[in-house]
Amino acid sequence: xxxxxxxxxxxxxxxxxxxxxxxxxxxxxxxxxxxxxxxxxxxxxxxxxxxxxxxxxxxxxxxxxxxxxxxxxxxxxxxxxxxxxxxxxxxxxxxxxxxxxxxxxxxxxxxxxxxxxxxxxxxxxxxxxxxxxxxxxxxxxxxxxxxxxxxxxxxxxxxxxxxxxxxxxxxxxxxxxxxxxxxxxxxxxxxxxxxxxxxxxxxxxxxxxxxxxxxxxxxxxxxxxxxxxxxxxxxxxxxxxxxxxxxxxxxxxxxxxxxxxxxxxxxxxxxxxxxxxxxxxxxxxxxxxxxxxxxxxxxxxxxxxxxxxxxxxxxxxxxxxxxxxxxxxxxxxxxxxxxxxxxxxxxxxxxxxxxxxxxxxxxxxxxxxxxxxxxxxxxxxxxxxx
Amino acid sequence: xxxxxxxxxxxxxxxxxxxxxxxxxxxxxxxxxxxxxxxxxxxxxxxxxxxxxxxxxxxxxxxxxxxxxxxxxxxxxxxxxxxxxxxxxxxxxxxxxxxxxxxxxxxxxxxxxxxxxxxxxxxxxxxxxxxxxxxxxxxxxxxxxxxxxxxxxxxxxxxxxxxxxxxxxxxxxxxxxxxxxxxxxxxxxxxxxxxxxxxxxxxxxxxxxxxxxxxxxxxxxxxxxxxxxxxxxxxxxxxxxxxxxxxxxxxxxxxxxxxxxxxxxxxxxxxxxxxxxxxxxxxxxxxxxxxxxxxxxxxxxxxxxxxxxxxxxxxxxxxxxxxxxxxxxxxxxxxxxxxxxxxxxxxxxxxxxxxxxxxxxxxxxxxxxxxxxxxxxxxxxxxxxx
Numbered sequence: 219x220x221x222x223x224x225x226x227x228x229x230x231x232x233x234x235x236x237x238x239x240x241x242x243x244x245x246x247x248x249x250x251x252x253x254x255x256x257x258x259x260x261x262x263x264x265x266x267x268x269x270x271x272x273x274x275x276x277x278x279x280x281x282x283x284x285x286x287x288x289x290x291x292x293x294x295x296x297x298x299x300x301x302x303x304x305x306x307x308x309x310x311x312x313x314x315x316x317x318x319x320x321x322x323x324x325x326x327x328x329x330x331x332x333x334x335x336x337x338x339x340x341x342x343x344x345x346x347x348x349x350x351x352x353x354x355x356x357x358x359x360x361x362x363x364x365x366x367x368x369x370x371x372x373x374x375x376x377x378x379x380x381x382x383x384x385x386x387x388x389x390x391x392x393x394x395x396x397x398x399x400x401x402x403x404x405x406x407x408x409x410x411x412x413x414x415x416x417x418x419x420x421x422x423x424x425x426x427x428x429x430x431x432x433x434x435x436x437x438x439x440x441x442x443x444x445x446x447x448x449x450x451x452x453x454x455x456x457x458x459x460x461x462x463x464x465x466x467x468x469x470x471x472x473x474x475x476x477x478x479x480x481x482x483x484x485x486x487x488x489x490x491x492x493x494x495x496x497x498x499x500x501x502x503x504x505x506x507x508x509x510x511x512x513x514x515x516x517x518x519x520x521x522x523x524x525x526x527x528x529x530x531x532x533x534x535x536x537x538x539x540x541x542x543x544x545x546x547x548x549x550x551x552x553x554x555x556x557x558x559x560x561x562x563x564x565x566x567x568x569x570x571x572x573x574x575x576x577x578x579x580x581x582x583x584x585x586x587x588x589x590x591x592x593x594x595x596x597x598x599x600x601x602x603x604x
Numbered sequence: 605x606x607x608x609x610x611x612x613x614x615x616x617x618x619x620x621x622x623x624x625x626x627x628x629x630x631x632x633x634x635x636x637x638x639x640x641x642x643x644x645x646x647x648x649x650x651x652x653x654x655x656x657x658x659x660x661x662x663x664x665x666x667x668x669x670x671x672x673x674x675x676x677x678x679x680x681x682x683x684x685x686x687x688x689x690x691x692x693x694x695x696x697x698x699x700x701x702x703x704x705x706x707x708x709x710x711x712x713x714x715x716x717x718x719x720x721x722x723x724x725x726x727x728x729x730x731x732x733x734x735x736x737x738x739x740x741x742x743x744x745x746x747x748x749x750x751x752x753x754x755x756x757x758x759x760x761x762x763x764x765x766x767x768x769x770x771x772x773x774x775x776x777x778x779x780x781x782x783x784x785x786x787x788x789x790x791x792x793x794x795x796x797x798x799x800x801x802x803x804x805x806x807x808x809x810x811x812x813x814x815x816x817x818x819x820x821x822x823x824x825x826x827x828x829x830x831x832x833x834x835x836x837x838x839x840x841x842x843x844x845x846x847x848x849x850x851x852x853x854x855x856x857x858x859x860x861x862x863x864x865x866x867x868x869x870x871x872x873x874x875x876x877x878x879x880x881x882x883x884x885x886x887x888x889x890x891x892x893x894x895x896x897x898x899x900x901x902x903x904x905x906x907x908x909x910x911x912x913x914x915x916x917x918x919x920x921x922x923x924x925x926x927x928x929x930x931x932x933x934x935x936x937x938x939x940x941x942x943x944x945x946x947x948x949x950x951x952x953x954x955x956x957x958x959x960x961x962x963x964x965x966x967x968x969x970x971x972x973x974x975x976x977x978x979x980x981x982x983x984x985x986x987x988x989x990x
Contacts, residue, residue, distance in 0.1 A: 219707075239738065265847075273660050279733035280688040283847040283980040287854075293866050296847040296981070297694055300684045302666040308683055312698065319705035321605075347665035352625065461651075461669040461682040468673075480679050594669040595682070 219318040221441035223451035223604050226255015227563040231399040232432035232551030240269075240276050240332040243433040244285040247556075248328050251435035252289070256447050259290035262437070263322035266313050267298045268306025268329035269555035274344040276332050285328055300555075302348035303504060304459075305329065307558025307588030307597030310436065311459045314599075317438045318454075329559035330433035341429050345554070348591040350465035362426060362505070364466050364592045366418035369507035372473045373420065375522065378510065380420055382525025384411035386506040387424040387548055389534050394545020396535075396575045401430045401551030425506040430551030434560035441604060450570045455583075456489030456600040458482075464594040475593035478515040482587070485598040486517075493517030496600070497580040498539060498568060500561040502589035503546040512587050513541065516598070540578045543568060558597060561586035565601045605704040607827035609837035609990050612641015613949040617785040618818035618937030626655075626662050626718040629819040630671040633942075634714050637821035638675070642833050645676035648823070649708035652699050653684045654692025654715035655941035660730040662718050671714060686941075688734035689890060690845075691715065693944025693974025693983030696822065697845045700985075703824045704840075715945035716819035727815050731940070734977040736851035748812060748891070750852050750978045752804030755893035758859045759806065761908065764896065766806055768911025770797035772892040773810040773934055775920050780931020782921075782961045787816045787937030811892040816937030820946035827990060836956045841969075842875030842986040844868075850980040861979035864901040868973070871984040872903075879903030882986070883966040884925060884954060886947040888975035889932040898973050899927065902984070926964045929954060944974035944983060951987045 228250025230243050238246070244267070252259065267282040278284060282296035301308040306329025313325040333341055342360050349355045349364065372378045388411050394400035406424065414422030437447075444451035460480035463469055469476075486492065493516055501516075503509035510524035518539060519527045527533065533541035544550045544564040547557060565584040567573050573581075586599045614636025616629050624632070630653070638645065653668040664670065668682035687694040692715025699711040719727055728746050735741045735750065758764045774797050780786035792810065800808030823833075830837035846866035849855055855862075872878065879902055887902075889895035896910035904925060905913045913919065919927035930936045930950040933943060951970040953959050959967075974983045 241738070271659060271665060273657060273730075273733050274665075276737070277733055278737045279657060279660075279686065280735075280850055280977050280980060282687065283976075284736070284850045286847060287849050287980075293846055293848070293862070295694075295697070295845040297698065297845070298686045300665065300686055301668065308681075311681070312683065315707055316701065316705075319702075319707050321701055321705050344659075347659050347663055349666075350670070351662070351664045352627070459681040459683070460679055461672060462679070463673050464666055464670045476679070590669075591666050594666060594673075 220320060222314055222317045222438055222454045223441045223444040224436050224566055225439045225444050225447040225451055226251045226257055226437040227566045228254050229399060229434040229560055229563050230432050232401040232430045232553055234334040235431045240272055240278060240330055241285060241288055243332060243431060244328050244330040245288050247433035247435040248289045251437055255437045257324060257437050261324050262291045262294060262326045264294055264316055264325045265291050265296040266309035266327045268309035268558055269298055270300060270302055270305045270331055271344050275336055301595040302590035303554050304558055304588045304590030304595040304597050305555045308459055308595065310559055310562055311457055311597050313438050314454055314457050317440060323443060324437065324439050326437045327559055328433060328435040329556040331553035331555040332431050333429050333553060334431050353465050354467060362418035362421055365505040365507055366421045368472050369420050372507060375473050378525040380412060382510060382529050383425050383506040384408050385529040386503065386509050387411045390503060390542045390546040390548040393535055393543050393576055394549025397545045397550060400545040400549050401428050402549050421505055427504045427547035427552040430553040432551060432553035432556045434556045434563050436559055436562050444604060451604040452566045452569050453602050453604040455602045456485035458484030459597045462594050464591055466592045474511065475515055477593050477596035478512060478587060481596045481598040482516045485600050489600040495583060496585045497583045498543060498578050499541050499585040500544060500564050501541055501587045503542060503548050504552060508589060516587060535576060535578060543573065543576050543578055558588035561588060562599060569601060569603050606706060608700050608703045608824055608840045609827045609830040610822050610952050611825045611830050611833040611837055612637045612643055612823040613952045614640050615785060615820040615946055615949050616818050618787040618816045618939055620720040621817045626658055626664060626716055627671060627674055629718060629817060630714050630716040631674050633819035633821040634675045637823055641823045643710065643823050647710050648677045648680060648712045650680055650702055650711045651677050651682040652695035652713045654695035654944055655684055656686060656688055656691045656717060657730050661722055687981040688976035689940050690944055690974045690976030690981040690983050691941045694845055694981065696945055696948055697843055697983050699824050700840055700843050703826060709826055709829060711824045713945055714819060714821040715942040717939035717941040718817050719815050719939060720817050739851050740853060748804040748807055751891040751893055752807045754858050755806050758893060761859050764911040766798060768896060768915050769811050769892040770794050771915040772889065772895050773797045776889060776928045776932040776934040779921055779929050779962055780935025783931045783936060786931040786935050787814050788935050807891055813890045813933035813938040816939040818937060818939035818942045820942045820949050822945055822948050830990060837990040838952045838955045839988050839990040841988045842871035844870030845983045848980050850977055852978045860897065861901055863979050863982035864898060864973060867982045867984040868902045871986050875986040881969060882971045883969045884929060884964050885927050885971040886930060886950050887927055887973045889928060889934050890938060894975065902973060921962060921964060929959060929962050929964055947972035947974060948985060955987060955989050
């Protein structure tokens with residue numbers, strides 16, 4: 219496997235955009251990415267689209283050629299990958315593998331989701347299709363309720379408190395307020411976070427990520443060719459995808475995600491780094507508890523210590539290991555199929571030192587964790603300066 | 605790229621199975637495939653699921669780990685690919701690439717679709733999501749009407765007649781009647797085929813493939829390791845995926861599919877064979893006209909000559925180049941996401957000389973063509989005896 223670099227990155231802002239349909243969002247991100255990487259559509263040799271539920275949200279399927287042809291990328295393999303909220307993380311993983319293995323040189327990945335055209339109740343229903351329809355969902359669960367159970371158990375096992383969850387929300391809103399591309403740009407206080415309207419106890423409104431429209435794109439190339447395209451290549455040091463049960467009730471322990479641990483261990487091994495060496499990270503905070511558990515599963519802290527770790531400020535923009543400097547899914551927004559690639563764009567921005575007021579001091583080694591469902595798919599990527 | 609072999613293959617029958625849900629079908633095909641290849645679930649290093657519209661047909665998304673975990677395949681990357689009717693052909697292409705490039709040794713691909721739980725009108729609507737919702741579909745087109753226009757234009761340009769279309773239906777029903785796994789096992793006469801109820805003129809009921817439930821699975825390995833698993837490995841000699849416009853109205857000429865031509869040319873080049881050397885084929889006869897055009901686009905006959913080629917018997921079981929010896933999508937059935945891998949299973953069966961009364965005389969070099977939508981995705985695979 220040869221070294222691979224991200225040579226271009228581009229995103230739409232995340233938010234509610236009634237005038238932009240799924241394809242328009244994907245094309246906007248794709249064109250920004252092509253321009254950023256100084257790549258012409260004709261140079262793309264393979265194209266991936268990460269999308270979770272275009273057919274359910276907007277009625278459109280067969281999405282990869284639908285987007286690639288609109289970008290002027292003709293003829294080449296155009297492949298859509300669906301892996302719930304990890305759809306574009308998985309697409310990024312497969313694009314990386316193609317370049318690393320020498321199958322192609324220049325591969326593009328776009329992630330996109332258009333969610334706000336549906337009412338919230340229907341969005342919740344569509345998201346629930348990433349759970350097990352024959353069991354947990356049939357019994358009435360939704361993702362807020364599944365993660366509510368996870369949070370409750372984490373509290374029971376480790377003494378995690380609502381204040382810990384709220385600390386994650388406050389921190390991510392603080393970062394998102396500084397991100398011009400974030401969906402919700404407002405700071406909140408711990409008191410506000412704790413007083414949010416209940417959603418699925420112990421989770422309230424401020425513990426839940428946003429329903430957003432958006433798209434993100436990156437282009438990968440062999441490291442040895444990166445200088446042809448950009449002065450600021452970013453290297454993919456380690457990456458892995460892992461899987462586990464879709465149904466929460468099939469898991470032995472719901473306070474940890476084996477797929478996250480497996481993907482993390484493989485990615486660390488490939489990169490030759492330890493968790494402690496990771497300087498900053500974008501973690502999949504679909505719910506505040508998910509970020510807390512990710513800091514544990516990825517080895518930043520011991521099991522059960524994720525809550526205090528967040529509350530003590532270690533993961534804030536000026537902390538020892540900033541987490542979700544983009545604002546995370548909580549404040550930046552969570553257009554499901556775009557999230558995995560957007561996290562990569564966020565790492566690239568920090569590593570290139572282009573994050574403006576959110577720029578972190580130590581930015582040469584970043585990690586992205588993209589989670590699908592209640593942990594059935596996870597992709598962990600470790601990026602660094604080339 | 606190293607040589608790759610199919611070491612195991614397994615399918616469910618195709619039909620309407622009210623007692624088997626999507627996962628049960630996928631697991632049945634997967635288990636037959638594992639047994640056929642003498643592979644244990646723990647040996648699978650990467651898993652692909654080809655599925656078109658599980659979320660719309662049965663409400664279930666996040667399908668790759670949903671199926672892989674049920675097969676006892678734990679932890680490894682489990683990836684769903686959606687490419688309309690070419691979903692599992694594309695999954696097979698990506699699985700092949702992983703093995704050919706040396707990323708993994710043992711990779712499994714399952715294709716599945718559960719369609720009969722929805723009424724026909726809703727099925728047509730779901731299938732239409734593989735077209736362009738912002739244009740052709742919004743204007744009222746469905747796939748029968750799109751292929752109706754294609755057939756009409758082919759008639760106008762080349763003098764193709766309804767009798768030519770009917771000849772394809774009669775031939776495929778004749779083969780399907782001999783296939784114990786086919787959905788519709790009955791022969792029809794040319795008179796019956798011509799007298800079918802109109803669907804979208806000039807296409808009638810006998811020109812349209814079936815709405816079916818079913819699943820198919822194969823396992824790939826490096827050719828050099830094939831003997832560890834099977835005495836009858838089948839080699840992947842050439843394979844390619846290509847893309848084109850989703851919307852029919854964006855195409856310059858609707859009587860030919862550029863994606864089929866491109867994928868065919870690449871696959872022939874990789875295999876080092878000419879179209880004339882292909883001994884038998886499984887072609888994507890979603891509509892009879894599609895088989896006729898495929899015989900032209902793949903170079904078996906000149907443009908415009910596909911109709912007479914079928915009517916003169918050259919493509920029957922005892923003809924010079926048997927096409928759709930399984931019965932094709934027309935008689936075997938067309939559970940959309942299963943079709944691409946099912947075609948591979950059908951080639952494997954012939955190459956292994958296991959097709960019983962349908963066994964063709966020359967069976968050492970077979971081609972499968974899997975088409976998505978009205979030609980936006982195509983995967984062409986060429987298989988031969990190892």
